[in-house]
Amino acid sequence: MVALIILGILWPGSANFIEDFSDILFARGILITDFFETGSIPAALINSGLVGIIGIALVCFSRTTMSGPTIAAVFTLAGFALFGKTPINVWPVILGVAISAFILKEHFKNLLLVAMFGTALGPVVSLIAFGLGWGYWAGVSIGVVTGIILPALATHLLHTHQGFSLYNVGFTCGFVGMYVTGYLQMQGHVPEMPLIWHEGSQLALGVVFTVYFASMVVLGWPGRKRAVKLWKLPGTLVTDFVTEQGFRPTIFNMGLVGLMGMLYIYVVGGVYNGPSLGGVFTMVGFAAFGKHVRNVWPIMAGIYIGSLISVWEAVDPGPLLAALFGTTLAPIAGRFGWLIGIFAGIVHLSVVMLVGPFHGGMNLYNNGFAGGLVGTLFIGISRWFYGFKR
């Protein structure tokens, strides 16, 4: 996270940093708002580092161990801070989850992961505060309310896909975002989903982030033999790679998965920008908590094949992000094999291109929402034909 801030400071063109950072802080942030374009690359990188540090601070202050799930949460926070999360729109949801814990007389650390992942609803705060002009505290209030109900729904919805979609809070936030969007429509506000998509600085971004992930491979190199053991796991929730094999094999796997994401973008001719790099960051984070090189490729391949047999191109924003974030379904490939994984990828593409308007882009984890629905479909069928006989 510190590296991101340093990178932002050193990146050329940071002369208007204050103005650019301000543009990011007060952006609506709903899908897809690329902070490289809304502000600038340096401002977005620093925003990403700051939001990631907020995540690390939460882990430290709640005295929780830094392990697979918390690493996933920190990288997800930082990744989505390239296109939606800011220091001022994440805290109301976190506060809401803390209030939920207080009501239940639980320690906040027990709901820490829901709080961190729940920041996917940051755009609810930003849209209401800055987009609709209802004022910052109106946005904060609604953000807090969404945070209060989030743990209950997240726990409940886990049962539907039984841990076969890794972004369960994203699935949950899709529902919450849908209710908020419904309410706003009742008030005559139909949120428009923008497409703010940066396309410049490709070589620099490609090289810098490839080196970033390659350095993780180098750092984890001594643990490469134990990383192979991770690749034999299906990766369903809850598979903490740090607990399974330790830090070095996990970091090795994280770096490799990151490079796979970068390579996919390059091969299909996509662009390196806030959302796509956010996708790679999320893949990297969850490579400590379920994703590995053997269970992500079938999903990515399925989404690519899906784009070949559909009206969309693999290079379009939706399918490109689907290939990266759609790896939420990696456990399906891990458990049922690569062929079913490819099929899940194709189905995922069809669903993810549909569901965005349901939550008006206010759930940043759009693929988490779609992945939860696809996971529910596959697990429902599997349980009927396979689970009942066990």
Next chain:
Amino acid sequence: MPYRYNHIRGIVDELVNNSVRANATDIDVNIRLKDDTIIIRVKDNGKGIPEHRMEEAQKKLNQPRRHEIEEYYGELAGQNLIGTGLSLVGMMTDKAEVKSKPGGGTEITVYIKG
């Protein structure tokens, strides 16, 4: 009991799943509260844990209790398609004892402080 009923049920389900996978035909489940600790014991006559996997089973069951996992992901305990089994049980309990002989069944006892 000073603990969530559905979490106890999930832990029992995981341990019973483990016994069923070991082809057990006789499974004995005992749950009791002693002071502020819940003790769950599942004993079976299955094929037992192979010697080379015993250390791994001990390690999974005796990892530090993980409150951040337990409260939220604990709901997944007992879901038979998941198969994270003993690892998830280890994250939800304070201590575990494993007795097993290849071909001679397995007895797993877990302790959960309230």
